[in-house]
Amino acid sequence: MSRLLVSNGLLLDPVTQSVETRDIYIADGSIIAIGHKPDGFIAEQTIDASGLIVSPGLVDLCARLREPGLEFKADISSETVAAASAGITTLCCPPDTDPVIDEPSVVELIHRKAATAAHANVLALGALTDGLEGQRLSEMAALHAAGCVGVSNCRNPVANTLILRRAYAYAANCDMTVFIEPDEHWLSAGGCAHDGPVATRLGLQGIAVSAETVAISRALELILETGVKAHFGRLSSAHGVELIERAKQQGMDITADVSAHQLFLNEMDINSFNSMCHVLPPLRSQRDMEALRQGVRDGVIDAICSDHQPHEPDAKQAPFASTQPGISAMETLLPLTLRLVHEQLIPTYTALSLLTTQPAAILGINTGVLAENRPADICIYDPDQDWQLDTASMLSRGRNTPFAGWSFQGKVRYTLIGGKLVHASA
Amino acid sequence: MVNKASRRTNPLIGNDSWNIQLDSKGRLKHLLTIEGLGSEILTSILDTAESFANVNQQRVKKVPLLRGKTIVNLFFEASTRTRTTFELAAKRLSADILNVNISTSATSKGESLLDTLQNLQAMLCDMFIVRHSDSGAAHFIAGNVAPHISVINAGDGRHAHPTQALLDMFTIRRNKGHDFGRLRVAIVGDLLHSRVARSQIHALNILNTGEVRVIAPKTLIPTDIEDMGVNVFNDLESGIRDADVIITLRLQKERMQGALLPSEHEYYSLYGLTAERLCAARDDAIIMHPGPINRGVEIESRVADGARSVILDQVTYGISVRMAVMSMVLGREPEAADAEAHA
Numbered sequence: 001m002s003r004l005l006v007s008n009g010l011l012l013d014p015v016t017q018s019v020e021t022r023d024i025y026i027a028d029g030s031i032i033a034i035g036h037k038p039d040g041f042i043a044e045q046t047i048d049a050s051g052l053i054v055s056p057g058l059v060d061l062c063a064r065l066r067e068p069g070l071e072f073k074a075d076i077s078s079e080t081v082a083a084a085s086a087g088i089t090t091l092c093c094p095p096d097t098d099p100v101i102d103e104p105s106v107v108e109l110i111h112r113k114a115a116t117a118a119h120a121n122v123l124a125l126g127a128l129t130d131g132l133e134g135q136r137l138s139e140m141a142a143l144h145a146a147g148c149v150g151v152s153n154c155r156n157p158v159a160n161t162l163i164l165r166r167a168y169a170y171a172a173n174c175d176m177t178v179f180i181e182p183d184e185h186w187l188s189a190g191g192c193a194h195d196g197p198v199a200t201r202l203g204l205q206g207i208a209v210s211a212e213t214v215a216i217s218r219a220l221e222l223i224l225e226t227g228v229k230a231h232f233g234r235l236s237s238a239h240g241v242e243l244i245e246r247a248k249q250q251g252m253d254i255t256a257d258v259s260a261h262q263l264f265l266n267e268m269d270i271n272s273f274n275s276m277c278h279v280l281p282p283l284r285s286q287r288d289m290e291a292l293r294q295g296v297r298d299g300v301i302d303a304i305c306s307d308h309q310p311h312e313p314d315a316k317q318a319p320f321a322s323t324q325p326g327i328s329a330m331e332t333l334l335p336l337t338l339r340l341v342h343e344q345l346i347p348t349y350t351a352l353s354l355l356t357t358q359p360a361a362i363l364g365i366n367t368g369v370l371a372e373n374r375p376a377d378i379c380i381y382d383p384d385q386d387w388q389l390d391t392a393s394m395l396s397r398g399r400n401t402p403f404a405g406w407s408f409q410g411k412v413r414y415t416l417i418g419g420k421l422v423h424a425s426a
Numbered sequence: 427m428v429n430k431a432s433r434r435t436n437p438l439i440g441n442d443s444w445n446i447q448l449d450s451k452g453r454l455k456h457l458l459t460i461e462g463l464g465s466e467i468l469t470s471i472l473d474t475a476e477s478f479a480n481v482n483q484q485r486v487k488k489v490p491l492l493r494g495k496t497i498v499n500l501f502f503e504a505s506t507r508t509r510t511t512f513e514l515a516a517k518r519l520s521a522d523i524l525n526v527n528i529s530t531s532a533t534s535k536g537e538s539l540l541d542t543l544q545n546l547q548a549m550l551c552d553m554f555i556v557r558h559s560d561s562g563a564a565h566f567i568a569g570n571v572a573p574h575i576s577v578i579n580a581g582d583g584r585h586a587h588p589t590q591a592l593l594d595m596f597t598i599r600r601n602k603g604h605d606f607g608r609l610r611v612a613i614v615g616d617l618l619h620s621r622v623a624r625s626q627i628h629a630l631n632i633l634n635t636g637e638v639r640v641i642a643p644k645t646l647i648p649t650d651i652e653d654m655g656v657n658v659f660n661d662l663e664s665g666i667r668d669a670d671v672i673i674t675l676r677l678q679k680e681r682m683q684g685a686l687l688p689s690e691h692e693y694y695s696l697y698g699l700t701a702e703r704l705c706a707a708r709d710d711a712i713i714m715h716p717g718p719i720n721r722g723v724e725i726e727s728r729v730a731d732g733a734r735s736v737i738l739d740q741v742t743y744g745i746s747v748r749m750a751v752m753s754m755v756l757g758r759e760p761e762a763a764d765a766e767a768h769a
Contacts, residue, residue: 197653197654200648200649200654201461201654203561204562272565273566318560319561319565
């Protein structure tokens with residue numbers, strides 16, 4: 001029996017919205033008691049969390065680990081170590097790997113590699129259509145049995161709306177949540193920046209907001225008809241937030257997330273052809289960014305994810321449109337979200353709820369809370385520590401971030417997964 | 427909102443894209459875009475070009491200003507006019523010039539743009555003149571070459587074509603005088619895909635042009651182009667009314683494929699510059715075109731070859747303007763940092 005005590009930490013419970021100094025008693029991977037010492041408990045290891053905040057481990061709804069298929073960029077081992085250092089205990093990888101996650105063997109490979117690396121729980125989404133090609137249904141029941149927590153077609157198009165409707169219906173039949181990255185392919189193809197004044201000035205091909213909103217509108221109608229459980233990921237526009245808000249008000253059971261970088265950057269940041277800001281969906285206007293922030297504040301947006309996409313240096317070394325989109329973002333997920341607290345947009349417990357309890361609920365997993373008999377997936381951070389992001393000290397293999405040199409407050413000190421200490425820093 | 431103080435942009439691209447073209451003394455080190463340049467720099471380029479225009483009239487059209495300098499014409503996209511006028515300009519300044527045409531197929535063999543650059547840089551040259559199909563390519567190259575090398579943008583994607591805009595300003599100045607404030611300039615055609623138009627708009631506004639208009643069907647007008655300081659017209663006749671200068675842009679035939687336009691014929695019927703339509707403009711209006719022209723698509727032959735057309739003058743002035751830019755960029759006293767890089 002491995003027994004561990006986290007003592008004197010300031011427990012922050014996003015569910016009860018309480019903050020109290022309490023001890024956590026852990027045995028065999030689970031939290032067995034909070035606040036009161038169980039009879040006969042003798043800790044083999046004690047973590048002194050005085051002055052630190054103890055939170056559920058972070059649950060990241062979208063992180064690409066590049067394995068299988070793109071191991072020259074990163075792999076499950078490198079990225080889960082980075083996740084642990086960032087307080088992320090569970091992450092969900094989308095199915096656009098190579099080979100695509102459209103059959104159980106790929107899911108098994110990912111689970112096996114993650115278990116060997118043993119630094120984060122890695123969940124997989126299965127492909128909605130075979131090979132993500134938008135033509136035939138994937139074997140969703142088999143993917144479900146293999147442990148996929150949902151299905152997605154990522155940003156790959158399903159051109160035929162009838163196929164999309166059937167895919168949603170079949171997903172509902174398999175009790176699988178559909179994870180939608182809203183993008184109308186024909187409106188975004190070839191684009192690399194928000195269709196606005198900056199793209200016009202720089203001569204970059206724009207992606208109109210309608211690429212997102214047409215896709216959301218089409219999906220909403222099909223969700224309504226098929227009754228599938230759906231999650232919208234990586235919103236980028238004010239109008240997109242509005243559509244989600246309206247659908248929720250009408251009683252639809254849907255959820256949504258935004259990537260952390262969309263809350264801090266906008267089209268102005270690509271001004272110098274800064275390829276680190278080349279992301280999809282693109283960084284939109286200041287007004288869109290403000291609306292996303294309001295969506296986070298008002299609860300229209302249920303989770304903040306990293307949308308982690310590590311790249312090798314060469315991927316960003318070319319003229320803007322020819323660079324590969326994406327940010328290596330796990331290590332800035334908590335720091336950026338805490339910045340929303342410092343900027344007084346949301347209170348700390350809301351910030352942590354957006355990173356833990358709510359994404360866990362979207363995935364239907366039993367972590368994301370600090371409670372007895374739940375897995376001891378815990379993130380312990382120093383809320384006062386000031387630091388600056390130095391890309392050289394990043395643990396992800398990808399150092400592609402536009403946040404290099406940014407100052408942050410709050411740094412992860414310990415991360416536990418299933419009661420095991422997987423990260424500790426001074 | 428965003429803490430600018432805590433930001434550091436990508437060091438490979440430079441901390442301020444518009445100022446990477448100026449050296450520490452505010453002199454032109456690269457010419458990548460017109461945007462962000464002051465009217466003094468623009469005017470001094472035009473004045474210098476004026477003096478070279480006289481050289482070009484002499485029997486011996488050569489000056490020894492850039493003797494010993496090596497210039498590479500690095501063209502990733504086909505070009506005749508721009509490449510040859512740069513070549514001629516370099517030769518008249520007594521520089522050595524090397525033409526390197528890199529078809530897209532060569533780079534698709536796997537060599538990255540950066541690799542290509544490093545190879546050419548190893549040949550010890552002083553200046554790259556770059557044309558590339560990607561917007562931002564010239565900025566990328568300027569941010570990645572050795573510090574003693576200057577880069578001149580000869581057209582990048584839809585972004586910029588600064589020497590073309592400068593020679594257009596030179597042409598306007600020669601015909602209409604130095605006071606741009608009195609002028610109404612109309613640019614007609616495919617604004618969406620035009621790097622020439624973007625650079626012209628910046629230049630015209632920096633020189634305080636009275637009014638800059640753009641005229642095109644809604645499918646060829648870029649989103650929020652008004653933010654660049656232009657008035658948008660979708661109708662040719664009202665757009666050119668009382669204009670002093672009309673610049674027509676080339677319409678590429680592939681625009682019919684992306685459903686931007688139904689046919690060349692319909693485009694000509696709505697936006698073709700004909701002698702008849704020209705009556706709406708001022709009597710002394712001049713007609714310009716960056717070339718190559720499509721007769722019967724964007725312009726009627728009678729107009730292109732008519733008395734008000736200055737299209738061939740533009741080509742001639744292109745040599746003087748490019749001589750001016752090259753001599754100003756390469757003729758600078760070396761900076762301390764440059765000297766170190768050489769050592």
